[in-house]
Amino acid sequence: MIEEQKPKTLGIYIHIPFCVRKCLYCDFLSAPAQAGQMERYTAALVREIEEESTNYKDRRVVSVFLGGGTPSLLPAESITRILDMVHACFHVEEACEISMEVNPGTATLERLTAFRKGGGNRLSIGLQSAVDSELKALGRIHTRQDFFDTYELAVKLGFNNINIDLMSAIPGQTLESCANSLKSVTSLQPPPAHISSYSLIIEEGTPFYENTPDLPDEDCEREMYKNTGDFLLNCGYQQYEISNYALPGYQCLHNERYWMREDYVGFGIGAASLIDNVRFSNTKNIECYCNYYLQEKRGSKAERAPVEGIASASIKEAEQKLSVQEQMEEFMFLGLRMMQGVSCQAFARMFGASIDYMYPGIVDDFCKKGLLERQKEPETGEERIKLTRRGIDVSNVVMAQFLFT
């Protein structure tokens, strides 16, 4: 149970946009890695962390996540500078989960060591597939062997909370090769604590969108999904979210904040924040971002001059104060991503009305169609609503019904 305690908690997301090369399916915000550019960006980033931290003096930081892009491309000293700044400016909990995304082939001993020394205790390795031909089809820069090397190194350095990212519905992937990738991963010693398994989605603006390769069909993809769940369950992993599986006690705390709508602040370009029911994000323009934070004059925020290309005197954009209805919508469609579903009591406590009152008939209708189910915990009496197996497959249909517009 998450009870609101004093002082409030906070998650921190830090975006590192650099990549050696953009993968063919990727539509995330990234930029080519150039030495000078990475240092400049780091300098701007630590400036932002320092300045923004004044808004969060009363918060206990319980998760930090360095995502990308490819954070493991950053020079070791940059990683150190960033984490040191976080520790210096925020009240970071002892048990804080500090994760970094790494790519095989870029995670050097030096960089991982710097991360470890900076308090890093969790790694998320982007493997995608343990089949070299599939890695090639995705435009990944590493091989299966690179991954094993990285994993071995991470274990040697003492990381015991490691996530492996896998992908399904890769061009050329078969049910068998998908199962093999899973086997390769779960038979590692020690086995990874966490596995994310996403299906490839062709996003607009990616090379795959322009030039779509032959993909496994929908039925095959769903079978991969089902096999993945069954296999991982057998290996002792619990599915706690549509695409995430963990050994008991190793759920990703940072990701859970997103689904449970707990406050987080994002640093770096394009980074999104949710603070006290206000959502906002930073500019996606790396030049504007760096220019803004690296101005000569190092005064208070108020004295900072606006930067060309940005309308306001800030690099924060798209600020949206969530209405109560929007909060309800998010509560439902984000909460339903988790296998435990949403708590009826929590909804009622938060909004002063029951789910069935706000969404008359919708839950019952989906229960009848076998897409949702209600569950009552006998001890606490807490009632939860969650997706069924079939409900997961068509979860967008279900979630869309919880929008008011």
Next chain:
Amino acid sequence: MANMDQSKIRNFCIVAHIDHGKSTLADRIIEKTGLLTSREMQAQVLDNMELERERGITIKAQTVRTIYKAKDGEEYILNLIDTPGHVDFNYEVSRSLAACDGAILVVDAAQGIEAQTLANVYLALDHNLEVFPVINKIDLPSAEPDRVKNEIEDVIGIEAQDAPLISAKNGIGIDEVLEAVVHKIPAPGGSPDNPLKALIFDSLYDSYKGVIVFCRVMEGRVAKGTSIQMMATGATADVVEVGYFGAGQFIPCEELSAGMVGYITASIKNVKDTAVGDTITDAKNPCAEPLPGYKKVNSMVYCGVYPADGAKYPDLRDALEKLQLNDASLRYEPETSIALGFGFRCGFLGLLHLEIIQERLEREYNLDLVTTAPGVIYKVHKTGGDVIELTNPTNLPDPSEIEYMEEPIVSAEIMVTTEFIGSIMELCQERRGRYLGMEYMEETRALLKYELPLNEIIYDFFDALKSRSRGYASFDYELKGYEQSELVKLDILINKEEVDALSFIVHKDSAYERGRKMCEKLKDEIPRHLFEIPIQAAIGGKVIARETVKAMRKDVLAKCYGGDITRKKKLLEKQKEGKKRMRQIGSVEIPQKAFMSVLKLDDK
């Protein structure tokens, strides 16, 4: 202006086959006569509907008044009425012609006479207009003005040797056209001292001025304060304002007198009071006889028009009422559909007209519409001797009550270059056409004459004609009459439920093919649902074709990134928005465009 010499007025229009440069010539005339500087000119001034500019066609007749200083030193008032070229809009053309005394016939110097050149010129001659030709696009490399001149004389039989050779696009020869207007077109007759007699040739609804009536004054005069009466409807009103047409604007003036073209606004309460074709007279001093008006147009094509959102039904009714004022050829009456709720059965002059009306309703009145498959009027002879005119397939009586049915047949004239005769004949054959004959216009071009069932040409005949002749064939038709035919009603069942709005009537020989294609098409149009959906075509309860929309396997967005949930929400919103544009039939959601899908069963 009130005392303008009637002999210095010229009321004329321009007629042409589509794309022969009618609207461009109109623009040049306006520019030349100084109404607008060329800087102010927007291409095709008279096509002021957004839709007209986009499609490059004229839909509505437009009127403009300009002053021309002729070579004889006199100033003339030119009232130019631009008319549509498409066969669907013959009615608009004929209304405009009644307000004119003469017409310029524009013929493309490369293409020569086309099917609608003939149709329009005969229409003008029927109205006793003085017609003179001009040859346009003479600057094209393929221009053959002499050949075209001879063709005009041979085929139409009007003098063409001294026809102005022009390029409307490049402003060549426009002066010559203006001089010809002054000298060849007669000044209007009538006397300002006779009792008022004015022909309503158009009208529109303006949210500030109310109903604006466009008229040609034949006799007498009308000014602010005149008490007028519509002779057919009997409605009376006091004139608030009279005026004439500037380019894209109304310019008030003191009075309109015999020979003049202009507009009247009055305290007209009901839009129905101003029927196009009616005669306006002075209530206190009425004329003896009304003008002949126009022959009433008959709708050729019918379809159901429904608001996408059932609550917008009153808005749709208002919009149709106002649109009818602006387009008298539109017919509509209320109907209900089990699938679509309350709506209207609307009658149109043709498929293009239908499309245009649909688009105008959506754009100008901001409505979201669902339209059903278009059909024609069938005559159903019942066993008891009654005859029903059937416009909605759903109303077809039980087969046991039907003695026989008749369908409308048109006489079609297709002008085509000789190399495509074979493929065009094949097309007509496929559409159940009856070959009547062929005339060679000259060595390389022929006029094919066919009788075709109207329901075979309302869908995609025009497109097929163009594609099988690489765009060279032109086409015109008129209703010939009704013939007995073996027709059946094809029903569509979705998830075992008959969807009334998808039923259509078809010749029994084409029923199987149409049914099969319809099912295939609907299979593509209907998105996957959580369950499997059978789609069936049936005649009288007997299923003749079936397709299945498989159940949705997957609709899940796995990736959510860096806490940026806005994208995910947008996706869900889009999904929900998409649902709104669907029609719920039983437990199946059908996209609105599926109801038009019968239109796109095109053979390749």
